[in-house]
Each structure stands twice: as structure tokens, then as C-alpha cells.
Amino acid sequence: MNIGFVLYTKSHVRGTLNARWSYANAFSGPGLATGGPASGGFAGHYHVRYFLENGQFSDEYDLDIQKHGPGDFYDVTWIANGKVSARGVGMEVANGKSLAVGWRRIAD
Numbered sequence: 262m263n264i265g266f267v268l269y270t271k272s273h274v275r276g277t278l279n280a281r282w283s284y285a286n287a288f289s290g291p292g293l294a295t296g297g298p299a300s301g302g303f304a305g306h307y308h309v310r311y312f313l314e315n316g317q318f319s320d321e322y323d324l325d326i327q328k329h330g331p332g333d334f335y336d337v338t339w340i341a342n343g344k345v346s347a348r349g350v351g352m353e354v355a356n357g358k359s360l361a362v363g364w365r366r367i368a369d
Contacts, residue, residue: 265282265365267292267362269294276297276305278303278309280294292309308324309321323340337364349364351363
């Protein structure tokens with residue numbers, strides 16, 4: 262199943278998002294996105310590192326989050342080695358404190 266989910270929550274450090282992710286309900290863990298906008302919003306460019314539940318490193322990407330039209334919706338792209346690896350759509354939840362994103366890997 263090529264479906265994943267990630268919940269990004271604003272950190273107390275501006276430009277940083279804490280992540281909780283799952284892929285195909287087979288892999289999951291925490292993550293940290295850094296280097297985002299100082300404005301405290303979600304839209305922007307980040308570098309994200311994901312880990313497995315046991316703390317072992319899993320993956321890292323350049324993460325691009327862009328607002329999609331009016332409202333609380335977003336387009337999300339994960340890039341590795343200059344190539345798009347995954348795409349998703351997101352929506353603000355928890356009164357704008359978190360961004361819930363469904364995503365899928367892009368096949369070569």
C-alpha cells in the first residue's frame with residue numbers, strides 16, 4: 262500500500278515542526294523539520310529527518326509546504342537528491358497548531 266500520513270505540529274522554536282509519521286501502517290516514528298519560515302506558519306521550505314520508533318534513522322528530505330488557495334489547505338512535496346520522492350495534501354487541524362498530511366511516494 263503506497264499511502265502515508267504525517268502530522269506536523271508547530272514547535273516552540275520558530276521554523277521548526279515536530280513530526281509523527283506512518284507509512285502503509287508498516288513503518289512509523291517521530292521526525293523533525295527545521296529551517297522553515299520565521300513567521301511561525303507552515304508554508305515554506307524545510308529540511309526534515311525521520312526516525313523509526315526505536316530511534317533508528319529512517320529518511321531525510323527537503324520538504325516544501327505551500328498554501329493551496331484560500332482556506333487551510335496545503336500542497337506538500339518531499340525531495341531527495343534533487344528529485345521529487347513523494348507528494349501529499351494537507352489541512353490545518355487543532356486550531357492551526359498542526360498540519361495533517363496524507364501522501365504517497367512517486368514511482369520512478
